[in-house]
Amino acid sequence: MNETAAESGAISACNVCGTPAAPDFGMKTRIACYNCDAQDRHRCLKDAMDNGGLADAMALPGKTVLVCHLIKPELRLFAEAERLVNFNVRPLPGLELVMDIQEMSQIASGTVDGLIGIHVLNHVRDEARALSEVRRVLKAGGFFLSTVGYDAALPTQDITDQSRDYGAEALEKYAVGTYRKYNPDAYMAMLRAVMPSQPYLGRDPMTGIWQQSFLSRKP
């Protein structure tokens, strides 16, 4: 069994906000940074941005970037962008647009510099339709950054209890649920069927876990 950094006691600071881990870090299931709420997915992404060439590939400065379900640590991660536009199909506080990633009719084709969905496509009913819409709204050369819940040891799994993370109302009213856990190679192949795409591996300094983030670019 692989021992994580948290289990071995070798816990370093959060790379998203620079705050050292709290003494009880690793005892909570979600292993979030108590200061900035960054989860392992965010810290792996940050490592890939800083040390794996992902920040250079996105080139955020000067860009207006749509972010589906923008949350606190992502404000830090993507702070270099000129503007972050928070959108969600659910009418949550702090949104700029109430919009479904599967149907972005408010956005003209070929107008968007970049679109970010951190753990979004696994919560969308029709992933193919969402990806087709992402490609449509992006400018030529525009990027789509994504992460999803995945397990490299298994094929993509459909989730039976789709309301487990967001509840029954989100599922019934907005079709927001937890639909699947991907196999990362299958996810990559799905992205590549729509746009040229590349995985970026990053290491979470707080747990030692490695995870892939995915960058797609409209030709």
Ligand SMILES: [Zn+2]
């Ligand atoms: Zn943090």
